[in-house]
Amino acid sequence: MRTVILLLAFASAMFLASLVAPILIGLAYGETEQVVRLTVIGSVGVFIAGVCIAATMGYRHGLTHTRLILTMVLVWLGMTILGAIPLSVAGEMPFGAAYFESVSGLTTTGASVLSGRESLPRAILFWRLQLEWIGGFLTLATLFLVLSPMAIGGVPRRTSAAEWQMELTGDRDAGMEHLKRYFPLLTYYCAASVLVYFAFVASGADSLDSAYLTMTGISTGGFNPYETEFEARYGRATLVVMACVLAVSATSLLWQRYELSNPFRRVMQNREAWWVFLFIAILTGCYIVAFGSVSGARSWLTTTSITDSFLAAASVISTSGHEPRPGVIELLPEVFVFSLAFVGAGVFSTASGLKVHRLGAMLVQCYRELSLLIYPSSVIPTRIAKARYDERIIIESWPVLVLLLAVMAVALFALSGGAGGFEASMLSAMALLLNAGPLYEAYAPVAATGETWPSFREFTAFEQGVSCVIMILGRLEFVAVFAILNLKYWVSR
Template identity: 25%
Template sequence: MQFRTIIKILGQLVAMFSITMIPPALVSLIYKDGGGVPFVLAFVFSLVIGLIAYYPNRHQNGDLKAREGFLIVVLFWLVLGAFASLPLIFLDTPKLSLADAIFESFSGLTTTGATVLTGIEFLPKAVLFYRQQLQWLGGMGIIVLAVAVLPMLGVGGMQLYRAETPGPVKDSKMTPRIADTAKHLWYIYVSLTIACSTAYWAAGMDWFDAICHAFSTIAIGGFSTYDASMGYFNSPLINFICVFFLIIAAINFSLHYAAVASRNLKVYLRDPEFKVFLGIQAALILLCFSVLSSEGVYETGDQTLDQAMFQAVSMSTTAGFATDNFSAWPLFLPILLIFSSFIGGCAGSTGGGMKVVRVFLLYLQGIRELNRLVHPRAIYSIKLGRKALPDKVIEAVWGFFSAYALVFVIIMLMLMGTGLDNITAFSATAACLNNLGPGLGDVAAHYGDITDGAKWILTLAMVFGRLEIFTLLVLFTPTFWRG
């Protein structure tokens, strides 16, 4: 294991990450809110620690193998999440405990959107901007991780299967080198953010709110600058813009690249995962609209459609924005929306959950097993589009699903051990493991009232969900450290 090379790389990352403390400090100067000092302190501290880790190891250039790759990816999130908490620890108002600061920073960086804060609109502008910026940076990190890095390690959603379609199914990267891949992804990501913030501004937000909410929308994060989230603006137009960009951000970014490069929108229609994703969104919106209409929850049909569409897309893409208290909706809708987050967005998107392609392959495998019961001697293949998938791909999906279920059960039982009731423990686990944010019960509004022990457990759940289980789970195997 090339430990000194790993330390050098982490030192570089921390030193680079320290630069992200500067924009919030500048925001504090612009708005004169007095909240800039913690960010200056965090900048200096992070820069110094990063250089201390980098400088003695600067000449270490050992070849990194898959094992080092796994460790670097996990440490990337853990180390940056820890350093991201520094400004929150240094804050005088609000005064956060270590558990609260870590929870909030990891929630931002993993684009979960769960918060321990209340009275958000009264916080310094620097803090508000920093929370949104964390989600935006985390979202970009997820894209590069999923599209460029994890395929090299043989894990994640991007190399589950091989087929002649763009997106998560390609054996090779979009461009020959990771640097080129990351650069093209940045162009798309930044362009979508600019378009989203401009649309929000045109719909009535001021520039500060427009930029902040564009950050968390494109990252499918869910943080807002108000306690009432998107409901603060009370605008169907803003809600529609949010839904539109959430759907775009939940689509595989490789598809966006392929569409831009070929200048052909038919690329989307040829992708099976995209079609299944849109079908799920349409079904959820229709079901929510039908139940809300029959129960007479809202006064008009337009309002019902607005609320049904917004909450269905926000929850199922794992954004977690809110315009109303969905946990008070009638019948099975709250549980349905929590369960929809298990599916999440497409592979290679900023969405959380198990990813649409995995759930679709599990469905196809279920159909194949039923057919085998009827015709035991027949040979059935699973096809994605026109490409038959090898059985090892299906085995990998089942392996992921098994690990996901096991981690979910263990985390939920641990939360119940801290004193949380069944509904709160279940929904909190689902919300953090799927990087969703809002839950039910005691965590429907925020996570500030649960114990510190529960917060640490849920922070681990966020990392598990963001790293797609296996990337983190492999570190707990003796084989990894013996190899």
């Protein structure tokens, strides 16, 4: 357990040290009380984490599959609690609401129980958005450094960056060596964030709004720090940049390091990325047609309709849920939109859902089984659209789908006992599980009340607690979570 404590303490220290950013924002806006409280929280937390790190130094830190999976789950659970403390103490929120916001932020769900967001201290609002940015990095770290090396849940056992490929061993310093592998990924993540930030500034957004949009866009989060709609606050160029950021973040093009000798070839070989772009293009066309059917005017094909359609499509595929203005996403039936969000985007992306890679693997097996019924002795290739799948990926993709549907059924049952009808309970469960909270609010009827279609802030304490569990399960890989629940392993310890 010393290795688990070391990794958990290191993650906690880095997490609490990031409070420097909201502290600086608070200083810039003269929020002295919030600055003092955040400083105390960060200092005490970093000190305790540092003591834990020092206490575990000098011991053997072998790294095994079980330790790494357990650390991954504990880091996610621990960060949700630590993230709620600044919101509760400095933001003066009830801890239940603060924990909901923390879970929603770190899982990039975008669901919120806050009212009057614009009246919140800037430092607290920045921390709420920074949680989404941190959650995006945690998602990538989970994929690249935990799931891919162990090939869990149909995730490919490969990455393009050599420094992320490693073998889990019981060597004395394996735990420390594992920690070093997070820094290259963090460097790429920060570099991409800086580029996106300057793109938003160039589009006409002010510096603070550019930071807000960068953190929620690059992590494919769904939290809007303002009560006003995007279209009323930002210019058309900013919306285009936002749509492009969501579209690219839905793939792995930003995060994988490609060979400098021929990077274009490596990008072209990423078939999954091009399928994601194709889905976004098709959905954009559907929204444009929907705009035309609603307006009924000859001039319906305008810059506004194209931009709004592109942003809505990229938002759905990336499981973000942002929309330029209310009513755009619901132009298409919820069955169609939620089905696309259920599939999600790239497997090495910050988007949630089943992922296009696993969908391709299951389609390959379905095609093979159907072909064998007709030609029993034939040899069917394991590929689709020039993308190859090995037997392990095909077999392990199905448990993820089964667990996803099972958790969705349990979530629907747990949320159906409160206010709202069956449709509201079903869409809320799906939106939370897919980490796309704004999609639930997008389909709320115009004359909806708390009895017919309750908002997240109108959920009971029990429903908010269930929602937190759903969001965490939606962000983590189900196979990895259920792996640590193996009672046979823990009894034998």
